[in-house]
Amino acid sequence: MPVKDLREWIERIDAIGELTRVDGADPRTDIGGLTDLFQWDMGNPALLFDRIAGFPAGYRVLSNVLTSLKRVALSLDLPVDSTPTQLVTAWRDKLEHMRPRPVEPVESGPVLANQLHDTDVDVTKFPAPVWHSGDGGAYIGTGDIVIMRDPDSGWVNAGTYRVQVHDERTLGLYISSGKHGRLIRDKYWQRGRACPVAVSVGHDPLLLLLGGLEVDYGTNEYDVAGGVRNGPLEVVSGPRTGLPIPASAEIAFEGEIPPNELHEEGPFGEWAGYYASGRKPEPIINVQSVLYRDDPIVLGCIPGKPPNDNTFFRSPLRSALIWNELERAGVPGIVGVWSHEAGGGRLMNIVSIHQMYPGHAKQVGAATASCHAGAYANRWVIVVDDDIDPTDTNEVLWALCTRTDVIDDVDVLKRCWSTGLDPMAYGGQSGLYYNNRMIIDACRPFERLKTFPSLARADAQEAAGLRSRWSELFGADGKVRRDGLQVRLRADGLVTEPTPVRH
Numbered sequence: 001m002p003v004k005d006l007r008e009w010i011e012r013i014d015a016i017g018e019l020t021r022v023d024g025a026d027p028r029t030d031i032g033g034l035t036d037l038f039q040w041d042m043g044n045p046a047l048l049f050d051r052i053a054g055f056p057a058g059y060r061v062l063s064n065v066l067t068s069l070k071r072v073a074l075s076l077d078l079p080v081d082s083t084p085t086q087l088v089t090a091w092r093d094k095l096e097h098m099r100p101r102p103v104e105p106v107e108s109g110p111v112l113a114n115q116l117h118d119t120d121v122d123v124t125k126f127p128a129p130v131w132h133s134g135d136g137g138a139y140i141g142t143g144d145i146v147i148m149r150d151p152d153s154g155w156v157n158a159g160t161y162r163v164q165v166h167d168e169r170t171l172g173l174y175i176s177s178g179k180h181g182r183l184i185r186d187k188y189w190q191r192g193r194a195c196p197v198a199v200s201v202g203h204d205p206l207l208l209l210l211g212g213l214e215v216d217y218g219t220n221e222y223d224v225a226g227g228v229r230n231g232p233l234e235v236v237s238g239p240r241t242g243l244p245i246p247a248s249a250e251i252a253f254e255g256e257i258p259p260n261e262l263h264e265e266g267p268f269g270e271w272a273g274y275y276a277s278g279r280k281p282e283p284i285i286n287v288q289s290v291l292y293r294d295d296p297i298v299l300g301c302i303p304g305k306p307p308n309d310n311t312f313f314r315s316p317l318r319s320a321l322i323w324n325e326l327e328r329a330g331v332p333g334i335v336g337v338w339s340h341e342a343g344g345g346r347l348m349n350i351v352s353i354h355q356m357y358p359g360h361a362k363q364v365g366a367a368t369a370s371c372h373a374g375a376y377a378n379r380w381v382i383v384v385d386d387d388i389d390p391t392d393t394n395e396v397l398w399a400l401c402t403r404t405d406v407i408d409d410v411d412v413l414k415r416c417w418s419t420g421l422d423p424m425a426y427g428g429q430s431g432l433y434y435n436n437r438m439i440i441d442a443c444r445p446f447e448r449l450k451t452f453p454s455l456a457r458a459d460a461q462e463a464a465g466l467r468s469r470w471s472e473l474f475g476a477d478g479k480v481r482r483d484g485l486q487v488r489l490r491a492d493g494l495v496t497e498p499t500p501v502r503h
């Protein structure tokens with residue numbers, strides 16, 4: 001059953017033991033720090049902060065949201081016990097069969113319960129953490145969606161871009177070049193107009209997930225969310241901007257981004273694990289209205305050294321997108337893709353193939369490094385054979401170690417699409433960034449496929465026979481039992497019940 005809103009999402013993750021509640025934390029020191037510690041390892045619970053120092057009880061912050069596969073799967077209405085590979089396949093399947101569903105406008109919704117307008121506006125009413133101690137201020141928008149309408153086509157875009165609190169009525173907004181929100185904003189500015197904007201800072205994590213993903217230009221993330229949920233997203237019309245705001249959003253701001261008015265923004269700990277883009281003048285939002293539910297929840301989703309909350313979900317989702325794009329480009333033989341979590345789901349993409357012809361692996365590598373889903377801020381592409389699980393780091397490294405010729409199998413592409421957030425990007429003086437990247441063919445050479453040294457381990461058939469004859473040594477998952485056993489083969493060929501060994 002798809003989740004309806006953030007509160008139901010919290011109940012559902014609580015029910016599967018993936019929520020930790022913390023009372024009394026300080027938003028300047030503790031909330032960000034604890035969130036950081038929790039996201040050092042993936043699979044830790046989400047954090048729900050209440051009774052936050054300086055704020056009324058009930059004004060909450062939820063963080064470390066999408067750092068477990070179960071929570072990513074739940075958000076996408078996919079089976080929660082999926083392995084990484086199953087998640088990639090299930091998301092590909094969903095993308096193929098799902099049709100976007102237009103939003104359902106409604107007159108009223110929980111987000112309209114409380115409203116502040118004009119001089120009553122005060123965004124500091126809500127807890128906005130300083131997420132990392134090196135950050136240049138408090139950020140209320142990290143797991144947000146920033147909603148804008150294209151002035152020409154009427155298309156509504158909802159993208160996730162960071163939002164800093166400057167004062168009671170002013171927010172800072174950082175959008176990288178080429179992002180849809182920036183393209184829309186620039187259209188208003190080119191006409192000398194301020195850009196109307198709405199920002200939701202708490203909502204169903206599915207909206208965050210889609211807001212943070214490269215949904216096609218001209219496609220509304222809300223409609224895709226409707227497709228994923230198999231039912232339309234209910235939206236209310238923002239009283240100041242008329243922009244569609246999720247009816248069950250926790251907190252939303254409306255306002256305008258004026259042209260030619262900038263404010264120092266950042267620094268902010270970023271997804272590649274550094275403070276690479278520093279502190280610079282960036283656009284602001286003049287906030288004209290604040291809408292919020294009773295007992296509102298700020299949704300935090302912070303970057304940091306990857307994998308982190310900002311990037312972990314990208315690995316399965318980007319892998320699916322790359323796989324689809326390779327197939328759409330007519331590249332055959334793809335059996336697996338993994339956008340590695342250590343590279344923030346962008347910097348390292350691994351593709352596993354069934355080699356079909358000479359040059360196939362190089363073709364896959366070049367296409368992966370250049371297709372839309374794989375091109376931005378990539379550094380490494382590794383192509384491996386179909387016996388290598390691309391999600392298994394040891395297998396990939398083993399292929400690199402034993403199947404790569406470091407002269408013939410390595411190619412470098414220069415001056416590729418990157419960002420100032422990539423610490424090894426160059427050319428930033430003009431605000432234009434490039435990087436260099438490497439494509440590694442870690443497959444067995446095509447002409448040696450039949451003669452390449454054979455594998456020094458039991459093959460699948462042999463392993464299955466041993467597991468069945470000596471089943472007592474293995475658990476239900478087929479893995480070796482580690483509880484210290486003794487078994488004996490009897491004369492009748494059966495194995496005795498295992499007995500724990502006493503020391």
Ligand SMILES: Cc1cc2nc3c(=O)[nH]c(=O)nc-3n(C[C@H](O)[C@H](O)[C@H](O)COP(=O)(O)O)c2cc1C
Nearest residue numbers: 159160161162174175176179180181212213214301
């Ligand atoms: C938690 C989170 C924070 C992000 N922060 C920013 C940001 O501050 N600026 C930015 O340009 N992109 C940011 N991104 C990446 C964009 O959300 C992503 O590229 C998305 O595709 C942009 O939407 P768009 O394609 O509609 O422009 C962030 C992503 C996530 C998940």
